Amino acid sequence: xxxRSILMASVMTAGALGLTSGAIAAEDKEIQMLHWWTxxxxxxxxxxxxxxxxxxxxxxxxxxxxxxxxEGAMTALKAMVAAGNPPTASQIxxxxxxxxxxxxxxxxxxxLAKKEDWAKVVPQALQKFTTTDGKWDAVPVNxxxxxxxxxxxxxxxxxxxxxxxxxxDFVALLGKAKAAGVIPLALGGQPWQEATLxxxxxxxxxxxxxxKKAFVDLDEGALKSDTxxxxxxxxxxxxxxxxxxxxxxxWNLATAMVIKGDALVQVMGDWAKGEFRAANKEAxxxxxxxxxxxxDGSVIYNTDMFAMFKVSADRQGAxxxxxxxxxxxxxxxxxxxxxxxxPARMDVPxxxxxxxxxxxxxxxxxANAAGTFVGSMAQNYAQPPAVAGAYHDVVTxxxxxxxxxxxxxxxxxxxxxxxxx
Amino acid sequence: xxxxxxxxVVKTTxxxxxxxxxxxxxxxxxxxxxxxxxxxxxxxxxxxxxxxFLSFTNSKAFASTHLVGLLNYRRLxxxxxxxxxxxxxxxxIVNMGLFGGLYVFFCLVLGLTLAILLDQKIRGEGILRPIxxxxxxxxxxxxxxxxKLFLDPGIxxxxxxxxxxxxxxxxxxxxxxxxxxxxxxxxxxxQTSGFVMAMxxxxxxxxDGEIIKAAQIDGASAFQTYRRIIIPIMRPVFLSAIIILTxxxxxxxxxxxxxxxxNPGGAAELxxxxxxxxxxxxxxxxVGSTAAVIxxxxxxxxxxxxxxxxxxxxxx
Numbered sequence: 001x002x003x004r005s006i007l008m009a010s011v012m013t014a015g016a017l018g019l020t021s022g023a024i025a026a027e028d029k030e031i032q033m034l035h036w037w038t039x040x041x042x043x044x045x046x047x048x049x050x051x052x053x054x055x056x057x058x059x060x061x062x063x064x065x066x067x068x069x070x071e072g073a074m075t076a077l078k079a080m081v082a083a084g085n086p087p088t089a090s091q092i093x094x095x096x097x098x099x100x101x102x103x104x105x106x107x108x109x110x111x112l113a114k115k116e117d118w119a120k121v122v123p124q125a126l127q128k129f130t131t132t133d134g135k136w137d138a139v140p141v142n143x144x145x146x147x148x149x150x151x152x153x154x155x156x157x158x159x160x161x162x163x164x165x166x167x168x169d170f171v172a173l174l175g176k177a178k179a180a181g182v183i184p185l186a187l188g189g190q191p192w193q194e195a196t197l198x199x200x201x202x203x204x205x206x207x208x209x210x211x212k213k214a215f216v217d218l219d220e221g222a223l224k225s226d227t228x229x230x231x232x233x234x235x236x237x238x239x240x241x242x243x244x245x246x247x248x249x250x251w252n253l254a255t256a257m258v259i260k261g262d263a264l265v266q267v268m269g270d271w272a273k274g275e276f277r278a279a280n281k282e283a284x285x286x287x288x289x290x291x292x293x294x295x296d297g298s299v300i301y302n303t304d305m306f307a308m309f310k311v312s313a314d315r316q317g318a319x320x321x322x323x324x325x326x327x328x329x330x331x332x333x334x335x336x337x338x339x340x341x342x343p344a345r346m347d348v349p350x351x352x353x354x355x356x357x358x359x360x361x362x363x364x365x366x367a368n369a370a371g372t373f374v375g376s377m378a379q380n381y382a383q384p385p386a387v388a389g390a391y392h393d394v395v396t397x398x399x400x401x402x403x404x405x406x407x408x409x410x411x412x413x414x415x416x417x418x419x420x421x
Numbered sequence: 422x423x424x425x426x427x428x429x430v431v432k433t434t435x436x437x438x439x440x441x442x443x444x445x446x447x448x449x450x451x452x453x454x455x456x457x458x459x460x461x462x463x464x465x466x467x468x469x470x471x472x473x474f475l476s477f478t479n480s481k482a483f484a485s486t487h488l489v490g491l492l493n494y495r496r497l498x499x500x501x502x503x504x505x506x507x508x509x510x511x512x513x514i515v516n517m518g519l520f521g522g523l524y525v526f527f528c529l530v531l532g533l534t535l536a537i538l539l540d541q542k543i544r545g546e547g548i549l550r551p552i553x554x555x556x557x558x559x560x561x562x563x564x565x566x567x568x569k570l571f572l573d574p575g576i577x578x579x580x581x582x583x584x585x586x587x588x589x590x591x592x593x594x595x596x597x598x599x600x601x602x603x604x605x606x607x608x609x610x611x612q613t614s615g616f617v618m619a620m621x622x623x624x625x626x627x628x629d630g631e632i633i634k635a636a637q638i639d640g641a642s643a644f645q646t647y648r649r650i651i652i653p654i655m656r657p658v659f660l661s662a663i664i665i666l667t668x669x670x671x672x673x674x675x676x677x678x679x680x681x682x683x684n685p686g687g688a689a690e691l692x693x694x695x696x697x698x699x700x701x702x703x704x705x706x707x708v709g710s711t712a713a714v715i716x717x718x719x720x721x722x723x724x725x726x727x728x729x730x731x732x733x734x735x736x737x
Contacts (some may be wrong), residue, residue, distance in 0.1 A: 191686075
């Protein structure tokens with residue numbers, strides 16, 4: 001008797017709870033956000049967004065998963081989505097967004113996109129990742145580009161170098177530094193860094209149209225061409241200018257070598273600028289930023305996006321608020337000044353940015369107009385991860401001498417990319 | 422442990438109650454173990470089967486149920502023999518052999534040596550033992566990073582030797598893709614041999630002193646005593662140590678990445694890193710699953726006969 005009454009009571013309470021929670025669920029003001037911006041500068045940049053949303057009454061719940069490239073975060077996200085418990089939004093890169101969209105896991109924020117006319121202000125090429133069949137399901141936060149060189153100005157002055165205009169100039173400049181006894185090229189010998197460098201080398205050697213043909217279209221002729229072979233030869237030339245301990249070095253340690261003046265130049269995406277900023281270095285005065293010699297006028301980009309997942313109706317309000325706040329020009333400016341990248345909207349004024357940021361913004365506009373705004377192969381923006389991974393393999397094996405000649409490298413590249421397709 | 426013996430003369434009711442109790446007592450271990458048994462069944466064997474199934478599909482970023490037969494196995498089979506330029510899978514297998522062999526062998530040798538030396542009733546054992554055991558308390562990431570920095574020619578050992586005047590000293594294994602895997606083995610051995618030592622030490626302490634005394638009376642030297650009597654007695658300890666070391670070697674992942682700095686030149690690939698990168702970062706889950714299945718089968722092929730022979734001998 002007693003047992004039964006207890007049972008009855010608990011069932012009734014559960015029912016009542018269910019009802020009340022149903023009533024509350026009309027609007028869930030919590031934004032669940034998965035990201036890996038946990039380091040100082042990045043966390044500060046994201047804080048701007050948190051505060052903007054707090055003003056509108058939305059609570060921010062971080063799901064931070066540390067680790068630079070977001071590998072751990074991607075694994076965690078996969079688990080959350082597979083379990084049917086997606087976050088409101090997640091930081092996401094390149095083709096991973098396309099994968100989730102194709103699997104039907106992303107929501108639809110087209111109404112907002114239409115109202116704000118994002119299609120006009122976001123570079124055309126970028127919309128490939130933020131829309132699926134014309135439906136907006138992600139918002140871009142920034143635009144990074146990888147074809148930059150970062151130069152320590154005092155070292156540059158010491159060796160009497162000038163801005164290199166093409167690849168041969170660049171090699172000559174590196175030779176000058178070598179003669180002066182500084183490490184010419186600060187490189188981190190990790191597959192993704194070597195592949196990122198090779199992105200620029202290919203665009204410089206064959207021009208951006210060749211780059212597009214080879215990596216975006218995976219054109220057989222371009223992949224096997226003499227130009228590709230020459231690109232590998234050029235990459236091999238750069239190998240003479242790295243220090244002997246480069247293998248396995250992290251990118252930020254390579255940046256530190258340039259900051260300290262131990263090395264002349266690093267070829268790296270503009271996230272490297274964040275390191276210069278953190279060391280209180282000023283663009284133009286302490287360090288110089290040029291496009292990779294021979295790639296001026298083109299932008300090889302990658303971008304951070306927030307993917308908007310398919311969530312229950314009560315969470316959609318918060319999702320739209322997040323998307324709106326992310327795309328607001330003031331946030332795009334404030335965030336990217338701190339992050340080192342440039343805004344994903346082309347209508348954001350460049351007043352708050354430093355010299356390199358201003359150049360970056362102008363370059364993006366020009367490249368978008370000229371059709372030379374192309375995704376980075378190394379960073380998963382030209383091809384899906386399987387192909388990009390095969391690309392990393394070939395480039396790093398060539399750079400470390402496992403693939404001995406540029407002929408073999410070209411053959412292997414063609415084979416590996418086709419196998420991974 | 423002694424078992425209390427029930428009185429021989431009992432009343433029938435009491436006997437019946439005793440029987441029920443007996444039955445419950447027999448059942449209790451099964452009841453208590455049931456939840457963990459089910460968990461293991463689902464999360465180990467269930468997912469093993471799931472991975473096995475996935476290896477026959479064309480799963481990419483997400484699991485798919487579209488079957489493609491042996492395609493993935495054929496792919497890995499081709500890669501197994503592609504040595505110039507080495508495919509990632511070929512490198513992974515070669516490295517596994519090198520790393521696993523060195524790691525297990527040196528951990529056993531060093532562990533046993535340390536244990537025998539510590540067993541000589543020396544003073545200060547209480548201090549020495551935790552010192553040797555301490556590395557195990559570190560995570561592999563910490564060990565890996567520390568060894569990477571220590572072995573880095575630009576800031577570590579080589580530079581220190583040069584600064585002290587030995588300028589011809591040259592040790593650049595950690596930045597030489599071909600030698601990297603040996604550095605991983607060094608770091609792994611450093612971390613685990615203390616633990617193996619503790620296992621052997623416990624084994625040595627378990628050896629009956631009477632046997633050793635008998636050997637001494639028979640005129641056996643210390644070396645002979647260890648070689649012929651003590652080490653053979655410790656065979657079960659070897660079994661446990663080898664099982665633990667082998668599975669640590671096969672699943673080591675963080676150590677490789679932290680020592681080598683994300684696998685430059687693709688030269689520090691291991692089956693575990695191969696499996697992870699294909700499953701999670703390259704969105705070729707089916708290939709990753711295939712690699713996982715092959716890893717499991719390899720372990721089974723080594724461990725099952727070994728376990729079988731060892732355990733059968735013990736049962737005899």
